[in-house]
Amino acid sequence: MPPPRSDHLLSIYPHITDRDRHLLHLLDDHHVLTTDQIHRLFFQARRTCQIRLSELHALGLLDRFRFARTGGGSHPWHWTLGHNGHRFQAAAHDRPEPTARASRQRVHRLSANPRLTHLVTVNEFFVRLRAHTRRQPQARLDRWWSESTTTKQFRTITADGHGLWSLGDTTVGFWLEADTGTEPLHRLIAKLDRYATMSRRTGVRYPVLFWLDRPRREEHLHQLLRHSEVTVATATHDTDPTDPVWLPAGTTSRVAIADLPADHGHPVADNPNFHDGIFVA
Incomplete structure (x- = not known):
């Protein structure tokens, strides 16, 4: 004791x-x-x-x-x-x-x-990734950033979280938008403008993962999505995010996170957090 x-x-x-x-x-x-x-x-x-x-x-x-x-x-x-x-x-x-x-x-x-449920949902996404790495040695969650850390580092965006997911020799960065069904879909889509602005400024082009609370809401979101400068992919809470469950906007085939396009960007002279082409804390 x-x-x-x-x-x-x-x-x-x-x-x-x-x-x-x-x-x-x-x-x-x-x-x-x-x-x-x-x-x-x-x-x-x-x-x-x-x-x-x-x-x-x-x-x-x-x-x-x-x-x-x-x-x-x-x-x-x-x-x-x-x-x-x-x-x-x-x-x-x-x-x-x-x-x-x-x-x-x-x-x-x-x-x-009042955002406790949302916070637990965000953490659940990353817990599923990390738990998967205990069973699959080739998989790694190299970065798990909270909303506050992500905002502090990238400033112009307010993602619910940010991660680097590796499978073998492939590493994909992503932004997480965890949905609990309480926010209008058009407000979720409006966030993409900030991601596009940040990508143009830094060269970092990570997919935005919308993790939605139910399939019907996912279907409605795809109906509203239009062409965007950033890659958008969706899945629902009832799936394992490490599986090929992510549906990129404008496509009909689901893929795994490691199969999504991602560009770690390029060093920027006025940004000391860029090292070897990857944005780090």
Whole structure:
């Protein structure tokens, strides 16, 4: 059993594994993961996952919340950083140490955020990619960026996420637009103008992946799509995004992410984040 919570962060270091550190890093970047998502990312047995999460909660490294389901029962536990988790990540990244009150407020804001379902959906997309790499050695998720990191790095776009997906010697960058069915389709399409502007400015031409909540909505989106300077491909939540399920606009055949066209761009004199033709943080 882990020791009781302590004001001295160093006292819990002997109980933190490399896997725990990786989980803390992901939650620092992506805020929230469900029990099932953490299980698929890091564990073989679900029970082992549940036990370890409870231990990390007892150490104050993680916090959790869940809501009641309509009709009875509860939604799954949603896990985020606890106060000691925030302290550990602050130390790791040379940030000011948060107070206990600030850590509690972060959890409260996250749990009450009206975009929580959307955030979990975005993370689910990347969890499916990362979980696939555990089964397929030739596949790699070389980059998993959140909306905030993507916006900070590329500035002119507001993608829900950005990734680099590799299969063998092929690496494809992509922008993710995760749809939960609450936004008008014309608003989704309007985002493509910013991607086109960014592509002209930087030379980075990654496909925009619209991950839609249901097939009917996907069909309607394709009816509205017109010619665009950027590659657009769609799939739905009920599919495995690592499979050949992506339908490029203007085509009738579905392909895998690694089969979509992508150009990593070219070095730009006034952009220090371009190295070897690839935009990096």
